[in-house]
Amino acid sequence: MIKRDIVVPTCYTGLLILLFAIPLITQEPYTLHILCLIGINIIFACSINAILNVGELNLGQAAFMGIGAYSSTLLVMRLHLSFWFALPIAMIITAIVSLPMGYVTLRFKGAYFLLFTFLFAELVRVLLSNFWIGLFGGIPGLTNIPRPFIHIRSLLQVNFSSKAHFYYLILILTLFTIFVMQRIDRSRIGMVFKAISQSDALAESIGISSMKVKLLGCAMGCFFAGMAGSLYAHFVGVITPPDFSLHAVLAPIAYVVVGGIGSVLGPVIGTVFLMMLSHFFLRQFGLYELLIYGVIIVFIIRFMPEGLISLPRRLRIKLGK
Amino acid sequence: MALLEVRNLTKHFGGLAALDGLDFDIHEGEILGLIGPNGAGKTTVFNMITGPLRHTHGEILFMGKKITGLKPHKIAGLGAVRTFQVTTLFGDMTVIQNVILGGHQKSGIGFWGALWNTHFTQSKEISSRKEAKKILEFMGLKDQEDELAKNLPHGHQRRLELAIALAAKPKLLLMDEPLTGMNHEEVEDMLERIDRIREEGRTILLVEHNMRAVTSICDRIIVLSFGKKIAEGSPQEIIQNEKVIEAYLGVEA
Numbered sequence: 001m002i003k004r005d006i007v008v009p010t011c012y013t014g015l016l017i018l019l020f021a022i023p024l025i026t027q028e029p030y031t032l033h034i035l036c037l038i039g040i041n042i043i044f045a046c047s048i049n050a051i052l053n054v055g056e057l058n059l060g061q062a063a064f065m066g067i068g069a070y071s072s073t074l075l076v077m078r079l080h081l082s083f084w085f086a087l088p089i090a091m092i093i094t095a096i097v098s099l100p101m102g103y104v105t106l107r108f109k110g111a112y113f114l115l116f117t118f119l120f121a122e123l124v125r126v127l128l129s130n131f132w133i134g135l136f137g138g139i140p141g142l143t144n145i146p147r148p149f150i151h152i153r154s155l156l157q158v159n160f161s162s163k164a165h166f167y168y169l170i171l172i173l174t175l176f177t178i179f180v181m182q183r184i185d186r187s188r189i190g191m192v193f194k195a196i197s198q199s200d201a202l203a204e205s206i207g208i209s210s211m212k213v214k215l216l217g218c219a220m221g222c223f224f225a226g227m228a229g230s231l232y233a234h235f236v237g238v239i240t241p242p243d244f245s246l247h248a249v250l251a252p253i254a255y256v257v258v259g260g261i262g263s264v265l266g267p268v269i270g271t272v273f274l275m276m277l278s279h280f281f282l283r284q285f286g287l288y289e290l291l292i293y294g295v296i297i298v299f300i301i302r303f304m305p306e307g308l309i310s311l312p313r314r315l316r317i318k319l320g321k
Numbered sequence: 322m323a324l325l326e327v328r329n330l331t332k333h334f335g336g337l338a339a340l341d342g343l344d345f346d347i348h349e350g351e352i353l354g355l356i357g358p359n360g361a362g363k364t365t366v367f368n369m370i371t372g373p374l375r376h377t378h379g380e381i382l383f384m385g386k387k388i389t390g391l392k393p394h395k396i397a398g399l400g401a402v403r404t405f406q407v408t409t410l411f412g413d414m415t416v417i418q419n420v421i422l423g424g425h426q427k428s429g430i431g432f433w434g435a436l437w438n439t440h441f442t443q444s445k446e447i448s449s450r451k452e453a454k455k456i457l458e459f460m461g462l463k464d465q466e467d468e469l470a471k472n473l474p475h476g477h478q479r480r481l482e483l484a485i486a487l488a489a490k491p492k493l494l495l496m497d498e499p500l501t502g503m504n505h506e507e508v509e510d511m512l513e514r515i516d517r518i519r520e521e522g523r524t525i526l527l528v529e530h531n532m533r534a535v536t537s538i539c540d541r542i543i544v545l546s547f548g549k550k551i552a553e554g555s556p557q558e559i560i561q562n563e564k565v566i567e568a569y570l571g572v573e574a
Contacts, residue, residue, distance in 0.1 A: 188435040189435045191414075191418065194411070194413070198412060199410070199411060201405070202409045202410065205489075206402065206423050206486070
C-alpha cells in the first residue's frame with residue numbers, strides 16, 4: 001500500500017530525529033542517565049531474545065554481560081587500551097567464552113537448560129567475588145573505571161564527561177544492535193533459527209546441525225551482551241559481581257516477555273515501556289512502586305500474551321469490527 | 322555394492338535384544354518394504370540407520386561408507402533422509418518456507434553471506450525458491466505455498482513432510498509409516514507420488530503397516546519378528562510365506 005510506504009518510514013525518520021534531538025531538549029542529568037540505562041538494557045534484552053530464538057532462555061545471560069564488563073574494564077585499566085578497542089575485543093571475548101558453555105548446556109532442554117545456565121551464572125559470580133581478587137577486585141568490584149575519550153587533534157575533543165556524550169554513543173550502538181538483529185531476523189539465518197526452535201528433530205533430518213545453529217545463536221546473543229556490559233562499566237564507572245548475578249537478568253526477561261518474545265522490536269518496546277514506567281512515572285508512588293509495576297506486568301501478560309508488539313494488530317482487529 | 326548395507330546389526334536394551342544379527346541390503350532404485358508386527362524392531366532399525374540410536378554390535382554402510390555412530394544431521398547430509406511417523410513440520414512457517422529449509426543444507430548459503438546479503442546469497446535465495454516451487458508443484462501443494470504449515474489438513478501435511486525431505490536431495494529416502502491416518506484416496510495419492518519419486522532415480526525404504534499398500538508398491542519386502550529377519554522376497558512370496566503369516570496371526574492382510 002502506497003500510504004503505508006510513506007507513513008511508516010516518515011514515522012521512523014521522525015522518531016530518529018527526535019531521539020537525536022533529546023539532549024538538546026533536556027539537559028537534566030537524571031533523564032539522560034535513565035535514557036542511557038534504557039539503551040544499555042535494550043541491547044541486553046535483544047541479546048536475551050537472540051538466544052530465546054534458538055529455543056532456550058539463558059538465565060546466565062547477565063553473567064555474560066559481566067564478562068563483557070570486566071573484560072572491557074581490565075583491557076582499559078590494566079592493558080591501557082583505548083575504550084574503542086576494548087569494546088569490540090570485550091564483545092569478542094564474551095562471544096568466545098559463551099561457546100564452551102553453550103556446547104555443554106545446549107544439549108539440554110527446558111528445566112535442565114535453565115538449571116545449568118543458572119549454575120553458570122552463580123559460578124561466574126563466585127569466581128569474580130572470591131578469586132584473583134587483585135585482578136577482579138573481589139566483592140567490592142572495580143571502581144573508577146575510565147570514561148571513553150576521543151582526541152583527534154584540533155578536530156574533535158570529546159571527554160564523555162557529560163551524560164549527553166554517553167547518550168549519543170549508546171543511542172548509536174543501540175540502533176546498530178537493533179539493525180543487526182533485524183538483518184539477521186530477515187535473513188536465512190533467522191529462518192534457520194526459527195526452524196530449530198520449532199523442531200530440531202526435523203532440522204537434523206534434513207542435514208542441519210542443531211547444535212551448530214544453537215551455538216551460533218548463543219555466540220551472537222553473548223556478543224551483544226558483552227557490548228551491554230562494556231557500555232555499562234564505562235558509563236556507571238563501578239562494577240561489582242552482584243550487578244551481573246541471576247537477579248540482574250530477571251528484569252530484562254520481563255522486558256522481553258512484556259514486549260513480545262521472538263520479534264526484533266519486542267524487547268525494545270518492552271524495555272522502553274517498563275523502564276520509563278518505573279523510572280519516570282512510578283517514582284511518585286514511593287513504597288507502592290514495585291507493587292503497581294508487578295500488577296502491570298501481570299496484566300499485560302494476561303491480556304496480551306504475545307506482548308506489547310501485538311497491540312497494533314489487536315487494535316486493527318478490534319477497530320475492523 | 323548396494324546403496325545401503327546392514328551387517329550383523331544388533332541392539333541390546335539392557336538384557337533385551339531388540340535386534341539380533343540383522344543382515345540386509347537396499348539396492349539402488351528399488352522400493353524396499355520393512356514390515357513386521359509391533360515390537361518386531363522396525364523402529365529400532367530405522368532409528369539406527371538414521372542416527373539417533375546407537376548400535377551395540379554390527380555396522381551399517383551407506384554407499385560404502387560406515388555410518389554407524391554418525392550424528393543424524395551428518396547421515397542426512399550424506400543423502401539418507403527420513404520422514405517421521407508423527408507429523409513433523411515447522412508449523413509456524415509457511416509451506417514454501419518449510420520446503421526451502423529442506424533444501425537449506427545443500428543451498429550453499431553461509432552465515433556471512435546471509436548477514437551481508439551478498440549478490441551470491443541473493444541469487445542462491447532465488448534459486449532456492451524456484452526449486453521449492455518445483456517440488457511443491459510435484460507434490461500438488463503449489464496453491465498453498467503461503468499457508469502456515471500448521472493450518473494444512475492432515476493429508477496435505479503429510480505431503481509437505483515428503484516435500485521437505487525431497488528438498489534435501491536424498492539418494493535414499495527412509496519413510497516411517499507415511500500412510501498413518503490417511504483415508505483410501507489419500508493412500509492412493511501418496512503411493513502414486515512415491516512411485517514417481519522412484520522413477521526419478523531415488524531409492525526408498527518404506528516401513529508401513531498398511532499391507533495392501535506395501536504389497537502393491539514395494540519391489541522387495543523384508544519381514545522382521547522379535548528382532549530377527551524371518552523372510553525376504555517379493556510381495557507375492559511374502560504373503561504366502563508361512564512364517565510371516567504365523568508372525569502376523571490375527572492381523573488383517
